Amino acid sequence: MPRAPEIEPDWELVRKRNFVERLKHEKGGLAVLDELPAMIAAGYEAVPEEDMVRLQWYGLYHDKPKLGHFMMRVKVPGGRLTPHGLRTIGEIAQRFGRGHGELTTRQNVQLHWLEMARLPEVLATLAAAGLTTTGACGDNVRNITGCPVAGLDRDELFDCRELLREAADFFLRHREYSDLPRKHKITIAACTGQCNAPEMHCIALLGTLRSGQPGFAVKVGGGLSTWPRLADDLGVFVPAPEAIEVLRAILDVWREDRRYRLSRARARLKFMVDDLGPRRFRERVEARLGRPLLDGAAPAAPDSEADHAGVHAQQQEGLAYAGFPVYLGLVNGEQMLRIADLAAEVSTREGGRQAGREEVEIRLTRRQNLILANLPQGQVPEIARRMAAIGFPLAAGSLRRLAIACTGNPFCNFTVAETKGRLRQIVDHLEAAFGEQAAVLGELRLNLDGCPHACAHHWIGDIGLQGTTLRERGAAGERLQGYDLFLRGGLARGAAIGRPVLRRVPGDVVHLAIERLCRAWIDGRQAGEPIQQFFIRHSDEQLIDIAGVPAEVLTR
Amino acid sequence: MIHEPMLQAAAAVPGARRDLLDEFEAGQLANDFDAASPEEVLEWAMARWQQRLAICTSFQAEGMALFDMAWRIDPAVRLFTVDTGRLPQETYEIVEQVRERYGAAIEVHVPEARKLERMTTHFGPNLFRRSVEARLLCCSVRKVEPIRGALDALDAWVTGLRRDQWASRANIRKIEIDHDHGGLAKINPLADWTAEEVWDYNRAHDVPVHPLYARGYTSIGCMPCTRPTGDGEDPRAGRWWWEKNAPKECGIHCPLETGGLEHELEAMLHGGGVER
Numbered sequence: 001m002p003r004a005p006e007i008e009p010d011w012e013l014v015r016k017r018n019f020v021e022r023l024k025h026e027k028g029g030l031a032v033l034d035e036l037p038a039m040i041a042a043g044y045e046a047v048p049e050e051d052m053v054r055l056q057w058y059g060l061y062h063d064k065p066k067l068g069h070f071m072m073r074v075k076v077p078g079g080r081l082t083p084h085g086l087r088t089i090g091e092i093a094q095r096f097g098r099g100h101g102e103l104t105t106r107q108n109v110q111l112h113w114l115e116m117a118r119l120p121e122v123l124a125t126l127a128a129a130g131l132t133t134t135g136a137c138g139d140n141v142r143n144i145t146g147c148p149v150a151g152l153d154r155d156e157l158f159d160c161r162e163l164l165r166e167a168a169d170f171f172l173r174h175r176e177y178s179d180l181p182r183k184h185k186i187t188i189a190a191c192t193g194q195c196n197a198p199e200m201h202c203i204a205l206l207g208t209l210r211s212g213q214p215g216f217a218v219k220v221g222g223g224l225s226t227w228p229r230l231a232d233d234l235g236v237f238v239p240a241p242e243a244i245e246v247l248r249a250i251l252d253v254w255r256e257d258r259r260y261r262l263s264r265a266r267a268r269l270k271f272m273v274d275d276l277g278p279r280r281f282r283e284r285v286e287a288r289l290g291r292p293l294l295d296g297a298a299p300a301a302p303d304s305e306a307d308h309a310g311v312h313a314q315q316q317e318g319l320a321y322a323g324f325p326v327y328l329g330l331v332n333g334e335q336m337l338r339i340a341d342l343a344a345e346v347s348t349r350e351g352g353r354q355a356g357r358e359e360v361e362i363r364l365t366r367r368q369n370l371i372l373a374n375l376p377q378g379q380v381p382e383i384a385r386r387m388a389a390i391g392f393p394l395a396a397g398s399l400r401r402l403a404i405a406c407t408g409n410p411f412c413n414f415t416v417a418e419t420k421g422r423l424r425q426i427v428d429h430l431e432a433a434f435g436e437q438a439a440v441l442g443e444l445r446l447n448l449d450g451c452p453h454a455c456a457h458h459w460i461g462d463i464g465l466q467g468t469t470l471r472e473r474g475a476a477g478e479r480l481q482g483y484d485l486f487l488r489g490g491l492a493r494g495a496a497i498g499r500p501v502l503r504r505v506p507g508d509v510v511h512l513a514i515e516r517l518c519r520a521w522i523d524g525r526q527a528g529e530p531i532q533q534f535f536i537r538h539s540d541e542q543l544i545d546i547a548g549v550p551a552e553v554l555t556r
Numbered sequence: 557m558i559h560e561p562m563l564q565a566a567a568a569v570p571g572a573r574r575d576l577l578d579e580f581e582a583g584q585l586a587n588d589f590d591a592a593s594p595e596e597v598l599e600w601a602m603a604r605w606q607q608r609l610a611i612c613t614s615f616q617a618e619g620m621a622l623f624d625m626a627w628r629i630d631p632a633v634r635l636f637t638v639d640t641g642r643l644p645q646e647t648y649e650i651v652e653q654v655r656e657r658y659g660a661a662i663e664v665h666v667p668e669a670r671k672l673e674r675m676t677t678h679f680g681p682n683l684f685r686r687s688v689e690a691r692l693l694c695c696s697v698r699k700v701e702p703i704r705g706a707l708d709a710l711d712a713w714v715t716g717l718r719r720d721q722w723a724s725r726a727n728i729r730k731i732e733i734d735h736d737h738g739g740l741a742k743i744n745p746l747a748d749w750t751a752e753e754v755w756d757y758n759r760a761h762d763v764p765v766h767p768l769y770a771r772g773y774t775s776i777g778c779m780p781c782t783r784p785t786g787d788g789e790d791p792r793a794g795r796w797w798w799e800k801n802a803p804k805e806c807g808i809h810c811p812l813e814t815g816g817l818e819h820e821l822e823a824m825l826h827g828g829g830v831e832r
Contacts, residue, residue: 005591016720016750017719017720017748017750018719018720018726019719019720019721019722019723019725019726020723020726022720023723045800045801049722049723049792049804049805050723052804053723062804064819064820064823065803065819065820065823065824066803066804066805066806066820067801067803067804225583226579226582226583226586226729226732227583227584227586227587228580228583262748263590263591263719263748264719264726264727265586265587265590265727265728265729265730265747266587266590271587410823413816413819416735416736416815451735452579452733452735466579467735468733468735468738468739469735469736469737469738469739470738471708471738471739473704477701478826479736479818479822482739484578484579484739497580499578499580500578500579500580503576503578503739504738504739
């Protein structure tokens, strides 16, 4: 059923129905920066709530409670940070953010506790280090993600770093892309392991070669949140030099159609792609471009998504990269400084850059881990020992490496349940329960979210969890936390949206339910059977039975 | 005229297996119904949940419009409200008016007597003037907890939330899961209506109007905590105007229906969850 209105509404109707469109029309999000000194002079208490919304355009969101502390999201295009960049973020965390820091699932770094009065200094400090928060939140092209080992990995088809940087600069510079219907997520990579989740982005450019020439297949219309959808292949081949022109045409088709601005519940590209279908969407893009696109097809998905953990030889002779698990995605300010120091020190050894040596880089991954790149191979063991001393042992185990949780309590205003704290409890329990045998869990992906927004992608984890509350309450009348468990989802060859098979599992037993599901899989799996397949092979009733949570608990 | 059995019947919850949407289903439905009229949304929701659904109202324009629409679909639709004990007399007047006009038994939920006794004994009846925390405690005992109690017995509730009211409401969907209240369905049929459309509906259908609107009130709650706002004055000045250092959006923009009030309340009264 066609759901967009037949007749395109005029701006007046859009602004009448949509508060945020009205707010942007009165004063664009980006305009708030010029007023920051006046806002600071007036004091937090006096600042209109509307301007607090506009601060999202600079990556700022209220922490909870909304009493004047902010979360700040620093964009890291492609996840690439220099030691100086990481040190800058670490210093800000230490000086203004109570030392807190976290890596996100879109290669950003988030800090908390920032006060409005400090923002001019913080933003200027970031800018001086070549970093920005502009467009990190709000109705913008968000951080453009990519493969964190672009330009390093021996298996990559070609190096997308330059294009990714150009695209990030282009959409930052052109202000019309700061008034999109809502947030917009782009990923660009030529990673054969498809580590960047092209299936769930608004636009994904997937590197492919044609007669040896680099170019891209294009997927559009993916996304999660409350209406999860896997992206469609547009069926095209875009030569690399035309990539930005095509990205721009797609964004123009999208932002110029006012029908999707009436309701923010449908203001994501996935709704348009779903309404039109990929063929008609492609026609619109071609009409906007004024020329047809070449036919092509997206590369086949790999067996499973790569995450580039561990130590690997680089394309560059004698160098290696090392992917370190960051448990729960938490890296505090002091750790940032120590990693930056280590990276800078290694960079200067043996004559450093003057001797033509590559600077050590820090790369952030989609699974909230970090990679040190351009390490002299012989020095890797020593560097790994030092990283372990900072709190990031290479051999932390697959569970810790692959488990992700959203920001959640105590900072996020949306969450209804513990996220990182709960994930720690679950992982610690599984490690204790399986002991030496924890390796049998293999590449188990736990994705835990505190609300339906799905920052930690619960729809596509091996076991996804979404926080909710129980119907019963605690002794003092307090709310009790529970989790819906999403099974059968995944990416890569098994790309699928999971379903909430177990509902309202009480927070105090959710780790036990997960243990039982894992045990049943290990005991009952067919040769090499992934956990996703095991869940597909069993009915909801069987899985509920396996999890051992009484039915009356799940439905109360 | 009033007998004990009658009171018991009013309090009884129609027993039935709980019919709860899951997140995937809710997302699909919200998209399907996004352009649907309030009546279409109500008709669907009322058919699905019947007596396990109720409209929550404080007798403002939105709640009254919704009740009128729902009553026309099925006069047996349930309507509930919370009598905080501090409501203006005008609210009680409109309760009577609605009872008479629609022949409806409005379900009234009240604060737990023991908690109210303890709170007012310890902190006095006007504790809300003392601090933001004290006001949140008062909101919690008098309003939040009684509403939670009402929701416990439902599978779906209907609210008058509208997207054009504030940025944080701009994303609301007409059919959602209320994860703040045990995961029941939350239906927001007026999501895409403007205030003007609500008032047009109420005029066209001769729906009872809360008398305080005529006296300049833009939002109506407890008597001591609400006041009229002048022309051009920020409507937010009509709630808790004396407070300094109240959380942003805690005035009229983060009501209980969005979960916002409870998040602030938990963060400020209970320290915001587990430290990590």
